[in-house]
């Protein structure tokens with residue numbers, strides 16, 4: 001079916017809470033599943049949500065926005081699971097991420113040795129520069145763009161992603177970023193913007209967004225619908241949608257773990 005389903009399994013930042021765990025997303029574009037930003041516990045939460053009926057055999061592609069552990073640590077868990085003799089898929093496992101992804105996996109291999117070698121599947125690591133992307137089997141696509149977030153020692157840059165279904169509808173994911181011209185351009189007219197909102201205005205942190213900055217972004221880019229994610233506990237505890245409503249009059253939903261958003265919007269959907 002031609003549509004985008006955006007499952008938010010981790011609506012928090014680096015500090016796990018009951019309702020807001022670190023990054024974990026699964027995006028289905030015209031039925032093709034893409035694991036997005038597998039932070040700590042991401043695979044477990046996907047399985048608990050019923051999104052991995054074939055276990056890791058159901059995962060062929062992973063997108064990583066940047067290399068911070070709260071967005072990438074479950075790559076270790078995934079590769080270790082693929083070393084098990086039980087999974088049966090022979091399809092290549094393709095992981096797309098920013099420059100530095102291969103160096104990170106090499107460091108992990110130094111530590112874990114062959115335990116991270118998939119037993120039956122070729123592992124393909126594809127480093128994307130901003131603007132790089134991929135055509136998807138059903139006629140959709142995903143494209144990366146640059147965002148503004150402090151890099152770690154390995155990363156060349158940090159990415160956001162723009163998903164497009166075969167009908168041209170779009171969902172945009174910010175990754176982690178401060179105010180960013182790349183994000184504003186990517187979000188312009190998007191059907192759905194899933195955007196980080198890490199802290200309240202008074203705790204504004206460089207490289208991240210607060211409600212005032214998200215409001216400013218949305219007022220410029222005018223996405224049809226907005227979902228807020230990457231909420232640290234002080235942000236999760238407040239009414240972020242109301243705070244953004246001071247700057248932007250469109251629909252805004254404050255995500256919790258387990259929220260699924262669809263494009264086009266489905267009748268009866270909570271957000």
Ligand SMILES: [Zn+2]
Nearest residue numbers: 066068149176
């Ligand atoms: Zn980060």
